[in-house]
Structure formats: structure tokens, C-alpha cells
Amino acid sequence: MAINISGVGTQPTLSTNKNDRVQKDEANNASQSSSVNSKESLAEDTVQLSSVAQSLQAKGSDNESEVDMDKVEQIKQAIAAGEYKIDTEKLASSMLSIDELFA
Known part of the structure; x- marks a missing residue:
């Protein structure tokens, strides 16, 4: 008995229009350049280590x-x-000792 399920095995339609791709790329580039400009205007970050x-x-x-x-x-x-x-026995013993620390 065959079961026909619609939509299974079909590939989604992708936009291959060159203009659509160019517009998306331009939009991505514009958003990236605006985020770079905002980052450049931020002050530099500093880190201070504690005495410890x-x-x-x-x-x-x-x-x-x-x-x-x-x-x-x-x-x-x-x-x-x-x-x-x-020394495999010494190695095994050391591994067991380490394992006991986490038990």
C-alpha cells in the first residue's frame, strides 16, 4: 500500500534573482558598516587585576x-x-586517585 504525502521530498523554491541577492548583500553591508562606526565611537575597555x-x-x-x-x-x-x-600499575593508581577527588 502506497501513501502519498504532499510536500515530502519536494525542494523549496529559492529566489535566484540576481537583483534580490544584490539587495540583500547591500543591506547586510550597510548594517555591518553602521555597527562598525558605532563601535569606533565607544571608549576603550580596560581591565584591572585584583591583588589575588x-x-x-x-x-x-x-x-x-x-x-x-x-x-x-x-x-x-x-x-x-x-x-x-x-609503570602501568603506578599510572592506574594515579588515575584512581584522581577519580576519587571527583566522586
């Missing part, structure tokens, strides 16, 4: 110096040589 944020920022730059670059280089070389071994 400033101290965290200073601590963040201190942490960069705590990276042991010699150890990083050793690990890179071991990975490149295929000699880097992963």
Missing part, C-alpha cells in the same frame, strides 16, 4: 623556572630511542 590575580600571575611565572629541563631532555631521548618504560 596579580599574585597568582606572579606565582605562575615562578613555576616556569621549576621545570627540570635536563629530565625533560632525558625523557625525550628515551622516547625517541624506544626505551621509555611506563
Whole structure:
């Protein structure tokens, strides 16, 4: 048994008139240029960090110096040589510890 539903499978009619597209583009361009002009007249935005944020920022730059670059280089070389071994039990234990923080 066949069911005929009108409108299913038909494509909507699109306006392909070049003048319609040009008018829409011109309207979009006009609205964009007016919004740009209004933005240019606005004052500049400023941001002030709280003392807590400033101290965290200073601590963040201190942490960069705590990276042991010699150890990083050793690990890179071991990975490149295929000699880097992963302790899977230690990894699994660490993952479980992290999971418990969110439980």
C-alpha cells in the first residue's frame, strides 16, 4: 500500500534573482558598516587585576623556572630511542586517585 504525502521530498523554491541577492548583500553591508562606526565611537575597555590575580600571575611565572629541563631532555631521548618504560600499575593508581577527588 502506497501513501502519498504532499510536500515530502519536494525542494523549496529559492529566489535566484540576481537583483534580490544584490539587495540583500547591500543591506547586510550597510548594517555591518553602521555597527562598525558605532563601535569606533565607544571608549576603550580596560581591565584591572585584583591583588589575588596579580599574585597568582606572579606565582605562575615562578613555576616556569621549576621545570627540570635536563629530565625533560632525558625523557625525550628515551622516547625517541624506544626505551621509555611506563609503570602501568603506578599510572592506574594515579588515575584512581584522581577519580576519587571527583566522586
